Amino acid sequence: MDSGFSLASKELLPRTNSPPGMHFISAISTPLQGRGLLTSVLHWGKRKIAAKKKKLDKEGVKCVFILLVLQMFSCIGFVKRQTLPQSPLGDVSQFTIASFPHTRLNEFQILTNHKIPIRYSEGGKHYVSFTKQDWDLSYKNYDLFTKEPSDLGFKYISGNEETRIEKKHFELSDILQGYKDNTLNQRYLKKTNESFPHFTQLYVLGETKGKQKLFAFRMTDLSVEPSSKIPVLFHCSLHANETITTEHCYDIIYQILSSKESTAKYLSKLDIWILPIANPDGAEAFWNQSHLLGRKNNREDNGNGVDLNRNFPFHWGKSGSKFSSQYKTSPYYRGKEEASEEETKMLIRLADSHRFVASIGFHAYANSLLIPYSIESYTNPNPDLAKLMADKIVKNVTSYHPEKEFTAKKNLYPVDGVDQDFLYFRYGTLAYVLESSHLNPDYAQVPGIISGFRPIWQNLLNELIDSKKIWIQIQDEEKNPVSVEVRLENLQLFHGENRTSHPNTGVFFLLWDDSLKGKIFLEKDGYESLQLDAESCLGNVPKIIIMKRKK
Structure with missing residues (x-):
């Protein structure tokens, strides 16, 4: 310029x-x-x-x-930022996938001067990817190559998957070496759990209609009482064709477990749950059938499947938007009824069990942080704690999107049935969607992209630990947990939201804003109601509150 x-x-x-x-x-x-x-x-x-x-x-x-x-x-006006072009692997406008017989490997290496890596090998063939320009100018006329269909599974173009599957000795850094399908996801979570038994646990939330297991990875100091820790959720690849999002989840795992300082800082105070592939059926289709599949779970009704992030039971099917569809062939098909899908039900059960204080669902590639409520007609509570937190956690973000500046906003377009609105409405979870900046580029570019967004989850965790918060644990006179309705005098809720303490622990948690000064009301049938001064409930550990039964 x-x-x-x-x-x-x-x-x-x-x-x-x-x-x-x-x-x-x-x-x-x-x-x-x-x-x-x-x-x-x-x-x-x-x-x-x-x-x-x-x-x-x-x-x-x-x-x-x-x-x-x-x-x-x-x-x-000429002070600009650094950018990376959008170059999704498999984009037919930029790349051509070809194969050649494994018996002609030497010929291939000589022809390409050993500069073109083999992406995958199967059935006596090696698969390679050329830029469209290189293919058209240099390679298309060689009888060595066969041009492959443009809709191959992602395994044929991702690179080095086979090498990583066959690797015997595990090191934590292995989880940063390439994109991950269901097989690698299971392997890495299992091996990481075995390597850090005092700080991690591996759960199977259930099985999908396609017989895939949905794994949840828990990171917390198992020696510390759970009720004194703040539960947080991160999930990735709910749209499994956005496989770069799985790398955001693994970045969290690596950054925390690879540093003793981070392990001590976060895991003694937080209970972190991570789902690197929240749509394993979609991942199976994306990796093995076609990289054009995977947004939906691709198993029901001859592979049409359901967009899981239109299937949650909140405002389901009510937006009237083309981005939430009743038609099975639409990429935004919301399902035959709300919460119809096994994956949706598993996430709801997990959230109901832990009442996450905050969550981030990673998507690609609109380069934004989306703040609940994403539905235009819904008014956020006042004070708007979700917006206040968003303003804090977007600091120091570096985005390499070639066109858009990174922004925090309410939504991208009209939607309904999304997980973040469900979590925000049902539990008060500060539930964000982080739209990454790129869609599945060559993996060499991924570490830089991921590191640019790292401050968001780090800022979120730091705010949860360091910020003022209302944190109470409600018990009866026998010290059993009690689930009660919690109302704040100066917290306005506009859509019938109901805030309660956790039925299994009695814990209620809310990040503080000075505008919340006033009374807290605790009510439950059969118990004497309580009024508390909100500021008296601030603390970095839960304050025990005793509810007495009516006589």
Whole structure:
């Protein structure tokens, strides 16, 4: 880009540790460099004004300075961020998948100068991926290659899956070496659990209609009392064709378990549940049948399947939007009834059991943090704790999306039956959707993309630990947990939301805002009602509240 400004020359750019394939779209890439440019422009302006002082009156000096400021802001217009192009593996507009006989491997290596990796091997054939330009200009006319259909399963194009499946010795860093299908997901969760038995547990939430197991990975210090920890949920690949989202879940696992400091900081105070592949039937179809499948669970009704993130029992089918469809062939088919799918039921049971304080569901690739309620006609509680938290956790995010700046917003388009609204309505969970910036690029680009979004979940966990919070544990006179209705004098709820303490633990948790100062009312049939001062319930461990039975 020609900015017309002499400092914007490529030779003046600093060296960077950008992710592979990173594109500079301007001369200035960081706020510090931007400030340096502003300082240079201002100094230049001062020198110009000083030189002309004798010839200009006071108003003339002002005019010159204004012009210089306008020029400065014109330069600022060229302060851009680093980006990565959208290059999803399997995109027929950018890539061609071909195969060749394994008996001609030497010929292939000589022809390509050992620079084209084999993506997959099966049935006596090796599968490779060429850029469309390389294929058209250099390889399409060789009888060595057979052009493959454009709708192959993702395993044929993901790269190094076989090598990772066959690897015998496990190291935690293995979980960052490539995309993961159901087989690798099960292997890595099992091996990680075996490597960290005091901090992790592996659960099977149930089995899908396609006979796939839905795994949940728990991270917490098992020696610490559960009721004194804050439950948090992360889930990925609810739309299994967005397989990059699984990498966000594994990033959380790796960053916490690979550091003793992080393990001690988070796991003694948090109870973290992670579902790296929340739609295993969709993943099976995406990896083994076609990379064009996988958004839905792809098992019911001849493979049409259901969009699980339109199947949750909240405002189901009421938006009138094309993005929630009654038609089975639609990618947004919401199912024959709300919560009709086994995967949906499993997530609801998990949430009902743990009453998560916060959650993030990872999707791709709209480059946004979505805040509940996502339904336009629904008014958030006042104070809007979900929005207040969102404003805090989006700090320091680095996005490499080639077109859009990262933003926090209510929704992308009209929807219904989504998990975040269900969790927010039913339990008050601060339930966010994090839309990653890219869709399944070459894995070499994934670590940089993932690291840019890491501050979001780190900020969330830090806020849960460090922020003021109402945290009470309600018991009867025999110290048994009691589930009671909890109402706050200065928390307005507009859609019949009902906040209660957990039936199994008696715990009620709410992040604090000063506007909540006032009374808390605890009520349950058969018990004497209680009024508490909200500020008296603040703490970093649950405060025991005794409810007495009526006599």
